[in-house]
Amino acid sequence: xxxxxxxxxxxxxxxxxxxxxxxxxxxxxxxxxxxxxxxxxxxxxxxxxxxxxxxxxxxxxxxxxxxxxxxxxxxxxxxxxxxxxxxxxxxxxxxxxxxxxxxxxxxxxxxxxxxxxxxxxxxxxxxxxxxxxxxxxxxxxxxxxxxxxxxxxxxxxxxxxxxxxxxxxxxxxxxxxxxxxxxxxxxxxxxxxxxxxxxxxxxxxxxxxxxxxxxxxxxxxxxxxxxxxxxxxxxxxxxxxxxxxxxxxxxxxxxxxxxxxxxxxxxxxxxxxxxxxxxxxxxxxxxxxxxxxxxxxxxxxxxxxxxxxxxxxxxxxxxxxxxxxxxxxxxxxxxxxxxxxxxxxxxxxxxxxxxxxxxxxxxxxxxxxxxxxxxxxxxxxxxxxxxxxxxxxxxxxxxxxxxxxxxxxxxxxxxxxxxxxxxxxxxxx
Numbered sequence: 001x002x003x004x005x006x007x008x009x010x011x012x013x014x015x016x017x018x019x020x021x022x023x024x025x026x027x028x029x030x031x032x033x034x035x036x037x038x039x040x041x042x043x044x045x046x047x048x049x050x051x052x053x054x055x056x057x058x059x060x061x062x063x064x065x066x067x068x069x070x071x072x073x074x075x076x077x078x079x080x081x082x083x084x085x086x087x088x089x090x091x092x093x094x095x096x097x098x099x100x101x102x103x104x105x106x107x108x109x110x111x112x113x114x115x116x117x118x119x120x121x122x123x124x125x126x127x128x129x130x131x132x133x134x135x136x137x138x139x140x141x142x143x144x145x146x147x148x149x150x151x152x153x154x155x156x157x158x159x160x161x162x163x164x165x166x167x168x169x170x171x172x173x174x175x176x177x178x179x180x181x182x183x184x185x186x187x188x189x190x191x192x193x194x195x196x197x198x199x200x201x202x203x204x205x206x207x208x209x210x211x212x213x214x215x216x217x218x219x220x221x222x223x224x225x226x227x228x229x230x231x232x233x234x235x236x237x238x239x240x241x242x243x244x245x246x247x248x249x250x251x252x253x254x255x256x257x258x259x260x261x262x263x264x265x266x267x268x269x270x271x272x273x274x275x276x277x278x279x280x281x282x283x284x285x286x287x288x289x290x291x292x293x294x295x296x297x298x299x300x301x302x303x304x305x306x307x308x309x310x311x312x313x314x315x316x317x318x319x320x321x322x323x324x325x326x327x328x329x330x331x332x333x334x335x336x337x338x339x340x341x342x343x344x345x346x347x348x349x350x351x352x353x354x355x356x357x358x359x360x361x362x363x364x365x366x367x368x369x370x371x372x373x374x375x376x377x378x379x380x381x382x383x384x385x386x387x388x389x390x391x392x393x394x395x396x397x398x399x400x401x402x403x404x405x406x407x408x409x410x411x412x413x414x415x416x417x418x419x420x421x422x423x424x425x426x427x428x429x
Contacts, residue, residue, distance in 0.1 A: 199329025237282015
């Protein structure tokens with residue numbers, strides 16, 4: 001959404017279908033209403049505000065106030081789980097949308113706009129009838145447009161804004177920066193990306209998930225014929241590398257689609273879900289450079305270790321659900337999506353660990369605990385390790401355990417050390 005966008009909506013003849021579903025609560029909850037035509041006031045429909053929506057067909061223009069007044073939002077096909085999804089990151093934040101109407105598209109042959117150098121249609125003028133990403137590059141001599149006339153068709157003009165900064169790979173994103181980055185990427189690549197939240201942390205931060213696949217269903221449903229894969233990072237808030245790495249992974253898939261064969265193949269054939277941070281509260285407590293965990297960032301805001309709080313196959317969990325909302329959200333997500341393969345990224349050493357992480361006798365270490373598909377999990381771990389230049393050596397050389405080694409760079413979780421309530425026991429690789 002661009003704050004200074006203008007949109008002409010004076011077409012009287014519709015040129016396509018439109019459908020939008022709005023909700024009075026965030027994350028597509030609460031009262032649900034479907035529209036295929038303009039709504040002048042959402043309050044007349046018994047809703048006090050729109051807090052999330054899904055655009056299923058066509059393009060729409062949303063407005064801050066009733067009667068199509070106030071700040072305007074351009075809504076293209078996709079899901080908007082909360083107001084920030086359409087309000088964007090401009091200085092003028094709007095937490096309400098009270099009216100909306102379809103954008104009646106026009107054929108380029110029917111569109112004509114006249115630009116003027118000065119206000120009140122004065123000065124040099126230029127007639128255009130096509131898309132122009134940069135007017136200056138096409139010959140417009142000025143940095144500004146004084147005024148304009150839409151003589152036929154429909155047009156959208158976007159004021160210049162600072163370019164989205166490129167990835168610098170030299171800093172960690174805090175929660176606000178991560179949210180802004182993910183929302184920006186979802187808006188930029190709506191044909192292959194969809195951003196949603198599977199729940200909230202103890203302190204109310206969203207547990208963001210970026211879904212990446214070709215033509216993701218607008219209703220969030222399954223993509224037939226595509227296996228579901230997920231990556232989860234930053235389960236321990238002070239193990240931060242995974243958080244950034246997963247942002248880079250999803251950026252690689254989005255920017256490489258159509259240009260890089262491997263990225264294109266993955267997006268075309270796989271339904272990928274990436275959760276960069278399962279413990280955003282812990283991350284916010286953590287301090288860069290503190291590798292000893294002195295700021296209590298490992299656990300969630302209720303001081304619960306999320307990787308010791310999942311249901312265990314051999315033991316009974318004693319955690320109260322309200323103290324681990326992050327775990328409960330991920331369990332619901334897993335049961336809904338039924339992933340065929342998963343990866344959970346941690347910090348601490350360099351090894352590919354595979355199920356199970358516990359055994360019936362809970363021996364401290366040295367007890368191999370195989371899953372039913374042990375051969376497959378071991379193979380997957382080997383493939384991952386062999387493609388990592390450091391991991392495949394089996395010698396991490398970590399400062400706190402310089403003598404620790406792993407054959408071929410892999411290990412069975414329980415053989416390494418046996419722990420109850422780990423995520424791979426509830427939802428293995």
